[in-house]
Each structure stands twice: as structure tokens, then as C-alpha cells.
Amino acid sequence: MGIPGTEPEKTVYTTLPAASQQPVKPFLSYINLDLIIYILGRSVFHPAICLIGYLCIAAVHKHKEPIAFYTLYWTAFLCVVEILLYLNQRITFGAPRDVDWERDVVVITGGGSGLGRVLMESLVMRGVKVAVLDIKSADSEAEELMEGAGDLLWEQCDVGSQAQVQTSIANIVKKLGPPTILVNNAALPIHALPLLPSSSSNGTTKTATTTTTTTLAPEQALNTLTTNVASHFNLLHAVLPHILASPTGGHIVTLSSILSHLSPSHLSDYAASKAAVSALHNSLFHEIQAHSDSRVRRHVKTLLVEVGQMDTALFSMTRLPWWARFMGAVVEGKDVARWITWYVERGEGGVLRLPFYARCVGAWWAVVPGALERCLRWASGVDRAVRRG
Numbered sequence: 287m288g289i290p291g292t293e294p295e296k297t298v299y300t301t302l303p304a305a306s307q308q309p310v311k312p313f314l315s316y317i318n319l320d321l322i323i324y325i326l327g328r329s330v331f332h333p334a335i336c337l338i339g340y341l342c343i344a345a346v347h348k349h350k351e352p353i354a355f356y357t358l359y360w361t362a363f364l365c366v367v368e369i370l371l372y373l374n375q376r377i378t379f380g381a382p383r384d385v386d387w388e389r390d391v392v393v394i395t396g397g398g399s400g401l402g403r404v405l406m407e408s409l410v411m412r413g414v415k416v417a418v419l420d421i422k423s424a425d426s427e428a429e430e431l432m433e434g435a436g437d438l439l440w441e442q443c444d445v446g447s448q449a450q451v452q453t454s455i456a457n458i459v460k461k462l463g464p465p466t467i468l469v470n471n472a473a474l475p476i477h478a479l480p481l482l483p484s485s486s487s488n489g490t491t492k493t494a495t496t497t498t499t500t501t502l503a504p505e506q507a508l509n510t511l512t513t514n515v516a517s518h519f520n521l522l523h524a525v526l527p528h529i530l531a532s533p534t535g536g537h538i539v540t541l542s543s544i545l546s547h548l549s550p551s552h553l554s555d556y557a558a559s560k561a562a563v564s565a566l567h568n569s570l571f572h573e574i575q576a577h578s579d580s581r582v583r584r585h586v587k588t589l590l591v592e593v594g595q596m597d598t599a600l601f602s603m604t605r606l607p608w609w610a611r612f613m614g615a616v617v618e619g620k621d622v623a624r625w626i627t628w629y630v631e632r633g634e635g636g637v638l639r640l641p642f643y644a645r646c647v648g649a650w651w652a653v654v655p656g657a658l659e660r661c662l663r664w665a666s667g668v669d670r671a672v673r674r675g
Contacts, residue, residue, distance in 0.1 A: 318615040320641045333364035375636065382633030383535045383585045387414050390536075393458065393465045393525060395419045395445050395517060396472030398428070400598035401541065405469065405623040407431070410438050417458040417465065419443045419451070419472070419521075437462065445472045445517035455524040464528035466536035467630060470521055470563075473541070474513045475600060476556045477506050478672040507555040514559035518566055535585025537630050540567040542592045544644040547651045551669035564590065571635075587635035591626060593617050594644045603672055610666045615641040 329335055340349075340357040348354055392409055396402040397418035409416050415437040418424075424432065424440040432438045439461055441454040458465060479502040518540070529536035545553060546560035571588045595601050596617050606614075617640050625638055639645045654662070663669055 315611075315616075318612050318641075319643070320615045323642050331364065333361050333368060336361040336364060375634075379587070379635035380584060383537075383587055385631055385633045386534065387412060387631070389463075389534070390467055391415045391417065391458065391462045391465045392467040392469065393417045393419065393455070393521070394469040394471060395521060398422045398425070400471075400600060401596065401619045401622055402469070402471040404619040405471070405626060406438075408620070408623050408627060413437065415462045417441060417454075417462055419445055419454055421445075421472075445520060446512040448520045448523070451517075451520040451524050455521075455528075459528070464532065465525050466529055466532045466534070467539070468521055468525045468529070468537070469539040469541070469626070470518045471539075471541040472513060472517050473556075473559075473600065474510050476553060476603075476672065477502060477510070478552050478603060479503075479506070480552050480673075481554055502555060507558075510555040511559050511562070514556070515562045515566070518563060522570070529586060530582060532585075535581075535587065537587050537589065537633075537635075538567075538570065539589045539591065539626060539630065540564075542567065542590060544592045544594050544639065544647050546592065547647050548663075548668055550671065552673050564592065587633060589626065589629050589634075589636055589638060591622065591638045592644060592648060593622055593638075593640045596622065601672070606667050606671050610668075614643045614666070617641055 336357060340354060340361060343349060343351070343354045343357060392414055394402050394406050394416065397406040397416075398420035399422075402418070402420075406416050406418055410431055417439040418428075419441050421442070421444055423442045428438075428440055432440060439458060441457060443450045443454040445451055455465065479500065481502055483501050522538070526538075529538070540563060542564045543556075543560040545557045546564045549557040549561070567588060567590045571590075574582060574586050574588065577583055594614050594617060595604055595606070596619055598619055622638075622640060625640065629636055629638065637648070639648050651659075
């Protein structure tokens with residue numbers, strides 16, 4: 287994975303809209319495992335930096351010393367690793383497709399807030415044609431963006447309704463053109479309710495005037511699955527024909543969560559929906575790979591995004607101990623949006639997991655022994671992080 291590149295010269299705005307501006311955080315909140323790995327990845331684990339180190343040793347006539355040989359061997363090892371990673375990317379996801387921001391049309395579901403909003407605003411700044419599908423109507427800031435950028439379209443739409451999605455996509459095709467990049471991002475807020483009632487209640491809490499549900503109701507779970515999962519099928523059904531008809535293909539970006547692997551307590555409906563979304567994405571990826579048309583295999587790219595905790599309202603109630611936040615940094619929406627843009631503008635497919643622990647969970651969690659898993663869950667506080675009350 288590389289560092290996200292610079293933005294194209296064509297821009298609409300010179301400053302981020304207010305919705306994308308982040309409050310100032312305490313200095314210590316930036317000290318975490320990901321920062322350490324970032325520094326190491328651009329120093330002793332970077333082949334070019336290590337090669338410079340070897341050349342510095344050789345410049346002072348120490349090239350026959352053991353430290354020089356060790357440095358050279360380490361540099362060669364890192365080069366081999368980089369080559370293998372590159373070959374793995376090419377064999378798994380193929381060559382990149384051609385991307386033309388002048389012709390591509392991006393559809394973002396749930397673009398009214400959170401990550402979707404940040405991604406929408408960053409693309410509008412590049413002059414990209416963007417359509418937002420959101421249950422809410424456009425706010426005043428979005429209205430200003432639409433007035434200043436004629437390439438932004440806002441469709442108020444319930445993405446869980448196939449009829450509304452079809453109508454919105456037809457309107458997008460009419461006003462912006464056929465969509466070629468789909469970002470399935472819409473998600474309901476978490477309920478943070480258990481399946482099991484407490485010993486002192488039967489799933490409800492009664493007061494003098496109201497009765498409050500303290501366990502996850504089937505209707506709540508169904509609403510989560512409808513918005514978080516069924517919406518993906520609705521959008522794919524409406525947008526895939528346009529992507530397949532495009533001469534340059536397109537991108538399908540699926541926003542999932544690392545919780546699809548961790549399945550925390552009190553998040554059964556959310557974790558189940560994200561596990562379903564990841565499975566849907568992987569099935570679609572393999573279907574594309576097995577397609578009989580080589581043009582589809584070559585030009586249709588998929589990107590699965592599985593992130594940990596983000597600094598969005600979706601997980602505003604999350605409470606974790608400081609050591610868990612050190613090991614698993616809270617990811618900012620602008621960073622995720624930058625990485626998604628990095629993949630898409632280079633025409634690359636792939637799997638994006640942030641922060642670093644998410645890559646480890648995605649690769650190794652299924653083979654972790656049960657005893658070790660219980661220890662890690664207790665230490666991280668993942669099963670206590672979002673309980674109500």
C-alpha cells in the first residue's frame with residue numbers, strides 16, 4: 287500500500303466545507319500503535335531508506351564491515367517482500383482500470399453524514415460528478431455545494447426500498463450520466479441492545495408512564511438488516527448494468543466493518559449486517575473473476591473497506607480503555623476517504639482495513655485459539671464498549 291497521492295489540479299473549492307473540519311484533539315491522542323508502525327514503515331522497513339543507509343556506510347569506507355553486509359541483506363529482503371506484495375496485488379485483483387474523473391459518475395449512499403459526507407465533499411472539491419442518496423434532505427451546506435458545483439446531485443431516498451432506488455438512479459442517469467462508481471456506505475445507527483434480558487427484567491423496563499425495551503426487538507434487527515444489507519442488493523441491481531456497459535468499467539466500493547469478524551456483545555444486528563455485507567462483496571468479487579467476458583474481469587474493480595472505530599456519530603457512545611485506544615487507533619473519516627480515493631483514482635481493486643489491528647484481525651482472527659481470544663477480548667474491552675446504561 288502506498289501513500290495517497292496529491293489531488294488533481296482541477297478543484298472547485300480551496301477549503302474544506304465545515305462538515306469536514308475536525309475539532310482539535312489532545313496531542314497524546316495521536317500517539318498510538320499506528321503512528322509507530324507508520325514511522326517504522328518509512329524508515330527501517332522501507333527499502334529505499336535502508337539502501338541510503340548502506341550507501342552512507344559505504345561513503346565512509348565501511349562497506350566491508352559486518353554492519354554494511356547486514357544492511358544490504360536487510361535491504362534486499364525488503365525489496366523481495368515489496369515485489370511479492372506487488373505480484374500478489376496483480377494476481378489477485380488484476381491490472382488497474384482506466385479512470386477518468388471527467389466521465390465517471392460517483393453514487394454514494396448515506397452521503398449526508400459521517401464518512402459518506404466527507405467522501406462526497408472531497409470528491410466535489412476535485413470536480414467529480416457525485417450523486418448522494420440519503421434518507422435526509424440536503425442541508426444548507428449541501429445546498430451551497432450544489433449551487434457552487436453543478437456536478438453534485440442530492441437524491442432523498444430510502445435505499446432499503448428498491449422502487450425508490452430505481453427512481454433515484456434513473457434521475458441520476460438523466461442529470462449526470464450513467465453511474466460508474468458505487469459507494470455502498472449507508473448504515474443505521476447502532477442500537478447497542480442485548481439479545482438476552484437481564485435477570486431482573488424480561489426485556490422491558492417499566493416506569494410510571496412508559497415501557498422501554500431493554501433487549502433487541504426483531505423489528506429493530508430487521509430495520510438494521512434492511513438498510514445495511516438489502517440496500518446493497520438494491521443499489522447493485524440498479525447500478526451494475528451501467529458499470530458493465532461503460533467502456534472503462536467501474537468501481538464497487540463496499541463499506542463494512544472489522545466488527546464483522548469480532549462480533550461484539552450487544553451489537554448482534556450490526557455485526558450480522560456487516561458480516562453479510564462482507565460476504566456479499568466477496569461473492570461479487572469471485573463472480574466477476576469467474577465471468578466469461580474478459581472485459582468485465584479487466585475493467586470492473588471492487589474495494590472492500592473494513593474499518594475499526596471511526597470518529598463519526600455512529601459509534602459516539604463507544605467507550606474503550608486508553609490501552610485499547612493505543613493499540614487500535616480511532617480512525618478519522620477523512621483518512622478513510624483519502625484511502626478510498628487513492629484506490630479508485632488509480633483504478634485498483636483490493637481490501638482496505640484500518641487501523642493496523644484491523645489487518646491482523648482480518649487475516650488471523652479465525653485461527654486464534656479460543657483461550658487467547660477470550661484474553662484479548664477482555665483486555666480490549668470490546669464486549670463492554672457499547673452497552674447502554
